[in-house]
Amino acid sequence: MKLASLRHGRDGRLAVVSRDLKTMLPVDRLCPSLQMALDSWSTTAPRLQEVSDALNQGTASGAIAFDAAKLASPLPRAYQWCDGSAYLNHVELVRKARNAVMPPEFLHDPLMYQGGSDDFLPPTADIAVADEAYGIDFEGEVAAITGDVPMGIDAAGAAGHIRLLMLVNDVSLRNLIPGELAKGFGFFHGKPSTAFSPVAVTPDELGDAWKDAKVCRPLVTHLNGKQFGAPDAGTDMQFSLADLIAHAAKTRNLRAGCIVGSGTVSNRDASKGFSCLAEIRMIETIENGKPTTPFMKFGDHVRIEMFDGAGKSIFGAIDQTVVKYAA
Amino acid sequence: MKLASLRHGRDGRLAVVSRDLKTMLPVDRLCPSLQMALDSWSTTAPRLQEVSDALNQGTASGAIAFDAAKLASPLPRAYQWCDGSAYLNHVELVRKARNAVMPPEFLHDPLMYQGGSDDFLPPTADIAVADEAYGIDFEGEVAAITGDVPMGIDAAGAAGHIRLLMLVNDVSLRNLIPGELAKGFGFFHGKPSTAFSPVAVTPDELGDAWKDAKVCRPLVTHLNGKQFGAPDAGTDMQFSLADLIAHAAKTRNLRAGCIVGSGTVSNRDASKGFSCLAEIRMIETIENGKPTTPFMKFGDHVRIEMFDGAGKSIFGAIDQTVVKYAA
Numbered sequence: 122m123k124l125a126s127l128r129h130g131r132d133g134r135l136a137v138v139s140r141d142l143k144t145m146l147p148v149d150r151l152c153p154s155l156q157m158a159l160d161s162w163s164t165t166a167p168r169l170q171e172v173s174d175a176l177n178q179g180t181a182s183g184a185i186a187f188d189a190a191k192l193a194s195p196l197p198r199a200y201q202w203c204d205g206s207a208y209l210n211h212v213e214l215v216r217k218a219r220n221a222v223m224p225p226e227f228l229h230d231p232l233m234y235q236g237g238s239d240d241f242l243p244p245t246a247d248i249a250v251a252d253e254a255y256g257i258d259f260e261g262e263v264a265a266i267t268g269d270v271p272m273g274i275d276a277a278g279a280a281g282h283i284r285l286l287m288l289v290n291d292v293s294l295r296n297l298i299p300g301e302l303a304k305g306f307g308f309f310h311g312k313p314s315t316a317f318s319p320v321a322v323t324p325d326e327l328g329d330a331w332k333d334a335k336v337c338r339p340l341v342t343h344l345n346g347k348q349f350g351a352p353d354a355g356t357d358m359q360f361s362l363a364d365l366i367a368h369a370a371k372t373r374n375l376r377a378g379c380i381v382g383s384g385t386v387s388n389r390d391a392s393k394g395f396s397c398l399a400e401i402r403m404i405e406t407i408e409n410g411k412p413t414t415p416f417m418k419f420g421d422h423v424r425i426e427m428f429d430g431a432g433k434s435i436f437g438a439i440d441q442t443v444v445k446y447a448a
Numbered sequence: 449m450k451l452a453s454l455r456h457g458r459d460g461r462l463a464v465v466s467r468d469l470k471t472m473l474p475v476d477r478l479c480p481s482l483q484m485a486l487d488s489w490s491t492t493a494p495r496l497q498e499v500s501d502a503l504n505q506g507t508a509s510g511a512i513a514f515d516a517a518k519l520a521s522p523l524p525r526a527y528q529w530c531d532g533s534a535y536l537n538h539v540e541l542v543r544k545a546r547n548a549v550m551p552p553e554f555l556h557d558p559l560m561y562q563g564g565s566d567d568f569l570p571p572t573a574d575i576a577v578a579d580e581a582y583g584i585d586f587e588g589e590v591a592a593i594t595g596d597v598p599m600g601i602d603a604a605g606a607a608g609h610i611r612l613l614m615l616v617n618d619v620s621l622r623n624l625i626p627g628e629l630a631k632g633f634g635f636f637h638g639k640p641s642t643a644f645s646p647v648a649v650t651p652d653e654l655g656d657a658w659k660d661a662k663v664c665r666p667l668v669t670h671l672n673g674k675q676f677g678a679p680d681a682g683t684d685m686q687f688s689l690a691d692l693i694a695h696a697a698k699t700r701n702l703r704a705g706c707i708v709g710s711g712t713v714s715n716r717d718a719s720k721g722f723s724c725l726a727e728i729r730m731i732e733t734i735e736n737g738k739p740t741t742p743f744m745k746f747g748d749h750v751r752i753e754m755f756d757g758a759g760k761s762i763f764g765a766i767d768q769t770v771v772k773y774a775a
Contacts, residue, residue, distance in 0.1 A: 131487055131703075160458055198527045198703060200566035203636070227631075234633040235562040239527035239703035251600055251699070273578055273775050294699060304554075306561040307634015309530070313699040372578070372621060372640040376458075376525060376566035448600050 122173035123322045124285065125437075126155050126193045128243060133193040137172045138320050142437055144184040146176050155195055155321070159377040162268055162284060189437050194241035195287060195321035196266065199378050202238035202315065204262070204291060205231045205365040206384035207358050211400060214387075218403040231360045231368045234308050236291075238380070242316040244439050248292055249446035250313070250419075256296030257417040257443055259344075261396035261425045262289035263336045263354050264382040265362040266321060270375035279370065280334045280363035286327070288318035288340070289382050290425055290439045295399055295416060317380075318425075319437035326435065330355070334363035336427070338435070340386045342396055343424040350394025354386045354427070396425075417443045449493075449500035450649045451612065452764075453482050453520045455570060460520040464499045465647050469764055471511040473503050482522055482648070486704040489595055489611060516764050521568035522614060522648035523593065526705050529565035529642065531589070531618060532558045532692040533711035534685050538727060541714075545730040558687045558695045561635050563618075565707070569643040571766050575619055576773035577640070577746075583623030584744040584770055586671075588723035588752045589616035590663045590681050591709040592689040593648060597702035606697065607661045607690035613654070615645035615667070616709050617752055617766045622726055622743060644707075645752075646764035653762065657682070661690035663754070665762070667713045669723055670751040677721025681713045681754070723752075744770045 123140060126133025127147060132154040138145045151168055152158045158165045175181040206212055212232065213223045242248065250257050266285040274282075291312065298311035324331045330338045337355025341348065360368070366381050375381075386396045395401050402412030417423070426438040450467060453460025454474060459481040465472045478495055479485045485492045502508040533539055539559065540550045569575065577584050593612040601609075618639070625638035651658045657665045664682025668675065687695070693708050702708075713723045722728050729739035744750070753765040 200525045200527060201564055203564075206633075230631070232631055232633050233636050235564060235636060237528055237530075237562060237700060238565075239706055240701045249599075255699070271775060272576075272773060297699070302632050304557070304559055305629050305634075306533075306559050307632075309560050309562060309696070310699045314701070369636070372582070372624070372637045373564060374567045374641070379566055446599060448598060 122170050123320045123326060124155055124169065124195060125320050126195055126197060127191055128193045131197060132156060133197045137169055137176055138187060139176045140326065142187050142320065142434055144176060145187045146172060146181050146184045148172055156378050159266065159268065159284060162377065189319040189440065190245050192319045193243045194317045195285070196378060196380065197241055199238040199241070199380050200376055201379040202236040202382070203233055203369050204236050204382035204384060205233045205360060205368065207231060207360040207365060208384055208387035209359045210357050210389045211385045211387035214400055214403040218406045228359065231365055232384070233365065233368055236312055236315060240314050242314045242441070244316055244319040244437065246316065246441060247444040248441050249444050250294065251446045253418055254296060255294035258293045258295050258398045259342070259417070259423045259425070260291035260293055260385040261340050261342045262291055262383045262385060263340070264289045264317070264380050265366065267366055267375055267379045267381060268377050270366060270370045270379065272370055272372065272374045274367055274370050276361065276363040276367040279366035282366065283324060283334065283362060285321040286324060286336060287321045288425055288427060288436045288439055290316040290423065290441060291382060291385070292316065293397070316439050316441060318439055322436060330429065334361035338427050338429065340396055341426050341428065345422050348394065350396050352386050352388035352393040352396060354383070357388050358383065419443055419445050449497050450647045450653060451482060451496065451522060452647050453522055453524060454518055455520045458524060459483060460524045464496060464503055465514060466503045467653065469514050469647065469761055471503060472514045473499060473508050473511045475499055483705050486593065486595065486611060489704065516646040516767065517572050519646045520570045521644045522612070523705060523707065524568055526565040526568070526707050527703055528706040529563040529709070530560055530696050531563050531709035531711060532560045532687060532695065534558060534687040534692060535711055535714035536686045537684050537716045538712045538714035541727055541730040545733040555686065558692055559711070560692065560695060563639055563642060567641050569641045569768070571643055571646040571764065573643065573768060574771040575768050576771050577621065578773045580745055581623060582621035585620045585622050585725045586669070586744070586750045586752070587618035587620055587712040588667050588669045589618055589710045589712055590667070591616045591644070591707050592693065594693055594702055594706045594708060595704050597693060597697045597706065599697055599699065599701045601694055601697050603688065603690040603694040606693035609693065610651060610661065610689060612648040613651060613663060614648045615752055615754060615763045615766055617643040617750065617768060618709060619643065620724070643766050643768060645766055649763060657756065661688035665754050665756065667723055668753050668755065672749050675721065677723050679713050679715035679720040679723060681710070684715050685710065746770055746772050
């Protein structure tokens with residue numbers, strides 16, 4: 122099934138979305154919010170599935186036209202957002218651009234950072250940044266929303282706790298990151314509010330494209346209306362979403378509604394294009410000594426989407442414009 | 449007023465606690481949870497204050513005996529937990545123990561990391577760790593819970609968004625941290641679930657001990673029944689809680705219920721003792737070339753508390769025993 126949250130208050134109003142993304146049905150009388158559905162998944166999911174079946178069969182009453190602009194993030198706020206870096210091509214390029222090699226342990230020990238989760242951007246909301254000089258970038262990713270995951274679980278066990286999948290725009294302020302990482306405590310200012318796809322889907326909605334806890338479809342990014350990249354999210358993914366969840370749970374429990382991201386989708390085949398500006402800038406630096414593609418300016422627009430084999434959008438589009446922040 | 453959350457479900461049952469920590473009154477019929485009170489603070493706080501006044505005057509009906517063992521964390525889960533490092537003596541010692549100096553920019557640019565917030569430990573819960581070899585340590589801190597804080601706010605403005613104050617045990621797994629920080633993305637496994645004091649209090653409860661957004665009382669830590677330290681939380685604090693909130697909000701909004709921590713309370717006067725084992729181990733390393741105080745073992749017990757000028761506990765005690773984690 123496919124779920125979304127209509128913009129309403131702090132936590133949205135839960136809605137079931139039709140498979141074809143043409144209609145949606147508010148179900149807040151059944152369960153007010155997606156977080157509450159995740160909190161009681163074993164009892165609530167079957168009831169939502171019944172609504173989904175009726176909606177897809179055209180027998181549900183009260184459905185309204187699907188409109189991403191009416192939607193908040195599937196979880197407008199969450200209790201945890203942790204983001205891995207599973208596509209090592211991205212990590213290797215970062216290193217290569219500064220003449221360093223990737224440590225061999227990165228092949229079995231994922232990079233992961235803890236993100237802020239109290240104020241996610243709606244999927245079509247502007248990205249408000251105070252200063253273009255911060256180096257504004259998008260990062261297209263996939264992510265899982267988990268149920269309750271016990272500490273110390275292995276990847277095989279973690280796979281069974283994946284409830285929903287989404288796309289991500291992990292907005293990054295590149296020019297704030299080097300100084301921040303040099304301080305040693307990881308990202309903070311460099312990772313402002315994140316956006317997710319309009320719709321979160323259960324893994325079964327992906328059919329054959331859900332394999333070994335990987336989403337095996339191209340992630341299509343357009344920048345200012347031109348295709349920027351379509352790398353396959355199932356290719357060159359060193360760590361599956363299950364691997365990343367197990368990593369996150371090594372020393373603590375994860376609780377229902379925890380979001381675990383893949384990191385920027387990146388293929389070794391550069392002809393597939395890219396999911397962030399930093400990557401093409403690294404390739405330019407490796408090839409020409411310096412980057413030529415600029416970071417985003419106010420007014421620039423990014424669209425991140427994924428299509429099934431029949432060309433239908435699976436999650437709806439993250440569709441955002443960068444604007445100057447006004448206090 | 450003083451607020452707490454009785455253990456109940458995922459978010460607890462809100463209770464008002466008497467100033468003397470002798471009685472508490474469940475108020476979930478007025479507001480179910482502390483998060484919901486923070487979400488609607490301007491309307492809910494005055495009603496909670498009325499209950500608090502009645503409870504302190506002995507005119508409230510339905511009060512029960514205060515019992516920290518019945519309490520969850522004031523926020524059993526939160527949408528954000530970010531922890532600064534405001535006591536630079538702690539930072540300088542870390543550096544000195546490895547013959548490095550603290551960069552001068554640390555005097556005006558706070559260190560801060562993003563912590564996990566989906567599974568806080570109750571104040572008297574065991575600290576379950578899989579392996580003593582992880583290097584188990586406590587960190588005594590103070591923290592603020594904020595209301596909605598707009599991006600780009602300055603420290604003076606941030607001070608007005610402090611709703612509640614708590615104590616913290618920022619449990620740390622020291623032997624996992626060096627490898628983790630070397631990867632460059634900050635803490636993750638090294639910072640398992642955090643514990644907070646049984647009671648969260650509005651700043652006015654501190655009287656003269658709340659000065660310039662600092663909590664000016666000694667933070668008293670006992671390890672296995674022996675006093676380990678009582679450094680003053682208002683002394684040698686380079687960045688106030690308001691400074692830290694403004695830092696956290698530089699590139700994003702903070703939403704109601706965001707918790708911002710001070711980092712380990714530490715005074716330059718070592719005779720005051722310490723708020724974590726790492727610090728005495730650093731001093732031992734500086735003096736003798738190696739640490740002699742061990743990290744915590746299974747069965748070890750830590751108690752973190754703060755008293756007013758009359759010797760009364762302000763927040764109740766964080767009172768935890770380390771145990772081996774059983775999956």
